[in-house]
Amino acid sequence: MFETSVIHVQAQAVRGRAGLLTASLLAHSALIVGAIAMSIATVQFPAEAPNEYSHAPDFRPVPIPPPLGTPNGGAKPTQAPAVKPAPAPVQSTQITAPSTVPDTITPVQSAGTGDTPATGTGTEVGPVGVPWGTKDSIGDLDAPPVPLDVPIQAEPETKIYQPYEVNAPVLIRKVDPRYPQLMSRIGTGATVVVRCVIDKNGNVRDPEVIVPAMAPFNAAVLDVLPHWRYKPATHGGKAVDSYLELKVKFNVQR
Numbered sequence: 638m639f640e641t642s643v644i645h646v647q648a649q650a651v652r653g654r655a656g657l658l659t660a661s662l663l664a665h666s667a668l669i670v671g672a673i674a675m676s677i678a679t680v681q682f683p684a685e686a687p688n689e690y691s692h693a694p695d696f697r698p699v700p701i702p703p704p705l706g707t708p709n710g711g712a713k714p715t716q717a718p719a720v721k722p723a724p725a726p727v728q729s730t731q732i733t734a735p736s737t738v739p740d741t742i743t744p745v746q747s748a749g750t751g752d753t754p755a756t757g758t759g760t761e762v763g764p765v766g767v768p769w770g771t772k773d774s775i776g777d778l779d780a781p782p783v784p785l786d787v788p789i790q791a792e793p794e795t796k797i798y799q800p801y802e803v804n805a806p807v808l809i810r811k812v813d814p815r816y817p818q819l820m821s822r823i824g825t826g827a828t829v830v831v832r833c834v835i836d837k838n839g840n841v842r843d844p845e846v847i848v849p850a851m852a853p854f855n856a857a858v859l860d861v862l863p864h865w866r867y868k869p870a871t872h873g874g875k876a877v878d879s880y881l882e883l884k885v886k887f888n889v890q891r
Contacts, residue, residue: 751784797834798879803870806835806881810866816887819852827854831862837876839867847882858885 820827830848833841841862846855863882870879 711806742851796878798870798872798877800870800880800882803872803877803879804868806839806870806879808865808867809839812861812864814857814861816858816886816889817851819859820851820853820887821889824889825851826889827851828857829854829885830885831883831885832859832885833862833881834878835867835881836878837869839869841865841867850887854887857887 655869827850828848829846829850831844832847833844836842844862845857849855867881869876870881871877
């Protein structure tokens with residue numbers, strides 16, 4: 638009996654608080670709505686909205702002020718004198734025939750130089766020269782003709798033949814190169830290949846190391862090659878200059 642009365646009292650207190658909270662919320666909401674309505678009523682909007690356009694910025698050129706002072710220090714500009722063009726030569730293309738035609742025509746002689754009279758008949762097309770001259774020659778036309786009984790000497794042959802074009806030269810005298818002393822002590826060997834020319838007299842000419850070894854070995858071979866002699870290569874039974882490759886080996890014998 639006592640517990641039931643206590644619970645009933647608490648329920649009534651809770652219901653009273655809920656009613657006060659609801660009334661408070663309704664009153665505040667009415668105030669807020671009224672304030673918004675008053676602010677809207679006092680604001681005046683334009684009847685027609687303005688027309689808005691998007692324009693690019695207008696950059697106007699800024700004039701640069703002229704420099705101070707007098708240009709060129711006040712000197713007056715010089716004017717180049719006017720050059721008159723030379724008149725073009727007037728070439729006449731009109732051919733006028735002589736009024737009278739002679740019965741005989743004298744050949745035209747070319748002018749000589751100095752006291753030397755001109756030669757030639759002038760009856761052939763082209764420049765007048767000497768009887769022994771050569772057409773289109775740039776040599777001395779005043780040189781005397783070569784006698785027919787003197788044989789013309791042929792120019793010496795300067796071609797150097799390749800090894801496969803000739804009968805190979807044969808070595809007839811050889812001088813061994815000196816073994817470098819330092820290389821001999823340490824027992825170092827080497828192989829040097831030289832390309833040279835064996836001329837028609839059997840001499841070794843223009844040696845060139847194409848497979849080198851150490852510098853002392855190369856120098857030792859080049860020093861002795863001028864003392865080597867060959868029977869020269871032949872081409873058609875005649876001695877000729879030819880290329881040849883020489884291989885020199887250095888070995889230390891223990």
